[in-house]
Amino acid sequence: xxDQKRHGSLALDIQGLVVEFHTLDGVVHAVxxxxxxxxxxxxxxxxxxxxxxxxxTALSVLRLLAQPAGRIxxxxxxxxxxxxxxxxxxxxGKIRGKQVSMxxxxxxxxxxxxxxxxxxxxEVIAHHTRLPERQxxxxxxxxxxxxxxxxxxxxxxxxxxxxxxxxxxxIAMALACSPQLLIADEPTTALDVTIxxxxxxxxxxxxxxxxxxxxxxxxxxxxxxxxxxxxAVIYAGRIVEYGTLEDIFEHTLHPYTRGLFDSLPNLEDxxxxxxxxxxxxxxxANLPEGCAFCxxxxxxxxxxxxxxxxxxxxxxxxxxxxxRCRQICFEKGGSAVWE
Amino acid sequence: xxxxxxKRLISLLxxxxxxxxxxxxxxxxxxxxxARIILGENATxxxxxxxxxxxxxxxxxxxxxxxxxxxxxHGDMGTSYRTNAPVSDEIFARLPYTLxxxxxxxxxxxxLALPLGTIAAIKQxxxxxGLCMVLSLLGVSMPSFxxxxxxxxxxxxxxxxxPPFGADxxxxxxxxxxxxxxxxxxxxxxxxxxxxxxxxxxxYIRTARSKGISQGRVIRRHALRNAMxxxxxSIGIQVGFLLSGSVxxxxxxxxPGIGRLMITSIQQRDIPTVLGCIxxxxxxxxxxxxxxxxxxxxxxxRMKSQYA
Numbered sequence: 001x002x003d004q005k006r007h008g009s010l011a012l013d014i015q016g017l018v019v020e021f022h023t024l025d026g027v028v029h030a031v032x033x034x035x036x037x038x039x040x041x042x043x044x045x046x047x048x049x050x051x052x053x054x055x056x057t058a059l060s061v062l063r064l065l066a067q068p069a070g071r072i073x074x075x076x077x078x079x080x081x082x083x084x085x086x087x088x089x090x091x092x093g094k095i096r097g098k099q100v101s102m103x104x105x106x107x108x109x110x111x112x113x114x115x116x117x118x119x120x121x122x123e124v125i126a127h128h129t130r131l132p133e134r135q136x137x138x139x140x141x142x143x144x145x146x147x148x149x150x151x152x153x154x155x156x157x158x159x160x161x162x163x164x165x166x167x168x169x170x171i172a173m174a175l176a177c178s179p180q181l182l183i184a185d186e187p188t189t190a191l192d193v194t195i196x197x198x199x200x201x202x203x204x205x206x207x208x209x210x211x212x213x214x215x216x217x218x219x220x221x222x223x224x225x226x227x228x229x230x231x232a233v234i235y236a237g238r239i240v241e242y243g244t245l246e247d248i249f250e251h252t253l254h255p256y257t258r259g260l261f262d263s264l265p266n267l268e269d270x271x272x273x274x275x276x277x278x279x280x281x282x283x284x285a286n287l288p289e290g291c292a293f294c295x296x297x298x299x300x301x302x303x304x305x306x307x308x309x310x311x312x313x314x315x316x317x318x319x320x321x322x323x324r325c326r327q328i329c330f331e332k333g334g335s336a337v338w339e
Numbered sequence: 340x341x342x343x344x345x346k347r348l349i350s351l352l353x354x355x356x357x358x359x360x361x362x363x364x365x366x367x368x369x370x371x372x373x374a375r376i377i378l379g380e381n382a383t384x385x386x387x388x389x390x391x392x393x394x395x396x397x398x399x400x401x402x403x404x405x406x407x408x409x410x411x412x413h414g415d416m417g418t419s420y421r422t423n424a425p426v427s428d429e430i431f432a433r434l435p436y437t438l439x440x441x442x443x444x445x446x447x448x449x450x451l452a453l454p455l456g457t458i459a460a461i462k463q464x465x466x467x468x469g470l471c472m473v474l475s476l477l478g479v480s481m482p483s484f485x486x487x488x489x490x491x492x493x494x495x496x497x498x499x500x501x502p503p504f505g506a507d508x509x510x511x512x513x514x515x516x517x518x519x520x521x522x523x524x525x526x527x528x529x530x531x532x533x534x535x536x537x538x539x540x541x542x543y544i545r546t547a548r549s550k551g552i553s554q555g556r557v558i559r560r561h562a563l564r565n566a567m568x569x570x571x572x573s574i575g576i577q578v579g580f581l582l583s584g585s586v587x588x589x590x591x592x593x594x595p596g597i598g599r600l601m602i603t604s605i606q607q608r609d610i611p612t613v614l615g616c617i618x619x620x621x622x623x624x625x626x627x628x629x630x631x632x633x634x635x636x637x638x639x640x641r642m643k644s645q646y647a
Contacts, residue, residue, distance in 0.1 A: 064548055089554075096551035104549075111541040113563050114639050123560070124550035157640040170546070 010078070011181050012038040012061065017075035019056050019065065019237070028285045030056040031237040032292075033075070038181070038230075043207065043214040045228035045245075047221065047260065051281050053237035054217045055105070058183045061215075062102055063092050080180065098128040101174035105186040107166035111158040118144070119153025120172045143172040147202065150271045164195035171203065178210050185217045200226060221260060225249065233257045236282055236292035240269035243318030253312070253320035256293050291323065299324045347629045348421035351622065355561035356408070358621040359614060363404045366610050372396075376608050377420050386447055416618070417611030421604065426615040430597060434478070434619065435598035440589070441581055446485035448524040448581075450575065451561075455524075456531025456570075461558065463536060473526065474476040478525030483584045484568075487518035515592040521583050530573035534566040541565070566639050575631035582620050 019031035031053045038044045046054050059065050061077055063084065077084045079099060087095065104110040112120055119266055121140035127132060141151030147168040167187060174182060187203065188196040204227055208215055216227055224231055226246070231248040233241040233256065241254040252258050259277035266272050279296040282288055288295060294304035303323050311319045312326040374390040375382065391397055395406065410417060416426035460469035494514060495503035500510045536543065539562050547561045548554075582598075589598035597616050604612035635642045 046370050062549055064545060093551045093553055098551060102549045104546060106542060110546045111544040112547065112561050112565070113641060115561070123547075127550060127552050159641050173546070173550070249523065258618060 007059055009040060010037050011040045011042075011080060012036070012215065013076075013078040013081075014057070014061070015076045015078075015095055017057065017060060017077065018073040019053070019060055020073050021066070021069045022071065023069055023285075026285050027224055029237060029287055030070075030284055031060070031223050032287070034234070034239055035243060036232055036235060036239060037214060038213050041211060042229040043216055043227055045224040045231045046215060046217045047219065047231060048234035049219060049281055051284070052234045053284075054234055056237075057234070058102060058185050058215065058217055061181075061183060062085070062096050062100060063089075064096075067146050067190055094128070097124045097174075097179070098177045099179055100127075100181045100183065101177070101179040102183040102185060103167075103170055103174045103187045106190045107163055107170050110170055111166055116155050116157055117161070119167045121154070121169070121176050124173055124339050140172075140176065143176050144169070146175070146206070147172045164191055164199060167191060167195075167199055168202070171199070171206070175206060175210060180210060181213045181215065182207070183215045183217070186219070188223065189218075189220075202213055221264060221267065232253070233260070236284065236287060238292065238321065240322070241320040243315075247318035249316070250320065251314060253314055253318070253325045254293075254322050255299055255324070257320075259296075291321070293322075299322075299328075344629070344633070347632070351625045355618060355621050356624055359408070359411075359618060360404060362614060362617050363407065364400065367400050367403075371487075373420055373610065392620070409609075411618070416615040419609055419612045421607050421612065422443050423610040426611045427460075429600060429612060430615050430619055433595055433597050433600050435590070436594060437585060437598060438623075439514060440516055440519065440585060440596055441578070443512045444520035444523070444581060445578065447516055447520040448527055448577065451520070452524045452527035453531055453536070453570070455539060456528040457535055457558065457563065459528070459532040460535035460539065460566075461554075468532075472532070475525035475528045478521045478528075481521065482587075483518050483522055484587040484591045486521055487515065487588055490514045490518055491592075506595055511592075511594075515588050517592050519581060519588045520583065523574075523581055526580075527570060527573050527577055531566060531570045534569040535562060538562045538566045564638055567625060568635060571634055571638065575628045578627045579624050582624060615645060 007035075014034060014036040017031050017034040017036075021028040021030055034053070034057060036044070036046070036057070046057065048054055056065065056070070060072055061079070061084065065072070075085075076089060078119060081096070081295075084092070084095070110118065118137050118140040121143055122133065122136035125131060125139050126136040129136070130138070137154070141154045144154050145151050149165060149168055151170070158169070161169065167190075171187070174177075184203065188199050193234045193329060200223060203322075205216075206212075214227075216223065218224060227243055230244050231242070233248070235256050241248065241257045243251075243253075249306075251279060252261065256277070259275070260304065262275035263277060265274060277296055282292055282295060289308075290306045291297070291300070291304045291309050294300040297304065301324070307323070309321045309323045311321055313319045372391070374387045374394065374396060380384055396402060407417065414427070416430070418424070419426050419429055422429065448570040450629060455471045455475065459468040460614060462468050491503045491514065494501045496576055501514050502508065503514070539558075540607075544561055547557045551622065552560075585594075585596060586598035586601055588594070589596045590602050593599070597619060599611055603609075604616065
């Protein structure tokens with residue numbers, strides 16, 4: 001496949017992304033050579049623990065890293081084949097909210113408390129369509145109806161809405177200009193479980209209606225199973241396992257992914273104890289030389305501590321970055337089994 | 340809303356009673372004999388004794404204070420020892436000048452402080468930030484009367500652009516208002532910077548930026564209004580400093596306002612006038628802070644519920 005053609009069919013293509021934060025205490029390596037691609041019209045789940053670099057990756061796409069500390073050191077980010085890192089700030093202004101939108105984690109804090117919600121939604125419409133304020137507000141109210149909020153409530157302020165309603169407002173704002181790519185950064189983490197299901201269901205429907213591609217950032221494998229076509233597992237700023245939903249759930253390769261599954265409660269066997277992954281993510285200011293997961297991995301060997309693992313491809317698409325799964329996979333005859 | 344305003348106005352009463360009582364007691368301890376002041380050094384002891392009796396100066400201090408307050412309720416602020424004119428006449432002749440000076444300097448203060456603080460916050464830790472903050476530190480550190488003298492030296496005596504004293508033309512207000520504004524400006528700029536720094540790290544600012552609108556617009560439409568809440572408090576407090584500052588600045592610039600009236604009256608032990616000036620200051624300060632509190636509601640819809 002030629003490069004051009006490959007880019008053409010991808011909604012988002014990130015290659016070799018390196019993001020650093022320069023702080024007084026030194027350089028924090030938040031993202032370390034991350035590859036990620038989303039095919040048009042599909043949903044990719046980006047799964048990992050707190051601090052793995054999920055949000056940093058998302059903000060890099062929008063080029064909204066905290067300034068001046070955050071820097072994209074290397075790599076490329078292509079949206080629909082267009083190199084986002086080569087864009088000027090002004091050009092990014094036409095892309096943000098129009099071609100790529102983002103839903104942020106905490107709806108409580110992501111709306112401006114002193115502006116009515118319809119004006120907050122109308123702002124993005126007016127900015128990208130040059131519609132006059134009144135028509136933009138009219139459209140904003142229609143967007144509210146789309147996410148299940150009566151339009152006349154648009155003249156209220158965020159504090160007059162519940163958490164779930166606020167997240168609907170945020171979603172309405174993100175979808176107002178029908179973006180090609182929607183980045184949802186833990187969109188339901190701050191919500192009650194019952195509300196979570198509602199919001200997720202709504203997002204799934206809207207994604208279909210709007211024919212969007214989506215990057216679903218989460219730490220919740222349940223949400224991944226529910227909404228995603230493909231899954232990328234991120235650890236210490238690198239994709240450690242990537243594959244289709246089935247690959248990841250049925251043919252888990254990486255011990256870290258295995259650990260994520262083991263951390264989930266099992267409804268069928270309620271006597272089974274949870275097996276949390278021991279230890280913490282390595283300090284991104286001081287990453288180990290070899291595999292970043294080796295300090296927490298039950299299968300780690302000397303090789304893991306010293307050398308960065310290459311990718312091991314189980315199928316053409318499904319891979320993991322792990323020294324051991326190659327061995328285990330071959331020993332067990334084609335399917336890695338972690339016991 | 341109306342009920343809230345009324346409640347706040349009623350709560351002014353204890354403020355005024357407290358302020359006047361303290362001042363009355365202090366002046367009572369510090370004063371020379373008013374009868375002697377009125378009659379002059381050569382008055383006979385008999386004449387002084389007679390006047391003291393007439394003025395009720397032999398009564399206990401609290402009785403005199405009570406009598407003063409009773410008159411005040413009837414709109415009578417007493418008679419000036421110095422000019423024999425009603426104190427209220429003296430004060431209301433000068434009040435417009437002080438209001439004019441105060442308004443001009445608050446406006447100058449806000450016009451300078453908001454951009455200075457905002458720029459410093461956006462360009463945090465840059466040279467520009469350093470410059471803004473050094474300027475504002477300088478502003479706080481300079482006594483207003485000294486700055487006033489320097490301003491007169493430069494703009495009136497050397498350059499001849501602005502009148503050095505008096506209140507004869509509109510240009511006269513510029514120098515005193517600026518001298519008065521500088522220290523408040525510095526303090527408000529610092530508050531603005533701090534609250535702006537806090538606000539631009541908020542999630543909703545990131546949300547706003549993710550819509551594609553420009554940095555400038557994000558600051559103007561989203562950040563500034565949120566940052567205004569602490570800034571408004573600071574401005575309200577600065578009005579108090581502005582009033583005490585006006586006493587010095589009005590003297591330096593021979594500005595015919597209440598501040599200067601107060602200084603003259605203190606020097607001449609003209610207690611009724613001093614008291615009158617202080618009451619006016621207390622009322623003015625309280626009203627400004629009431630206005631500030633009401634403005635919160637306009638800036639931040641979450642605060643409207645407190646007006647119940």
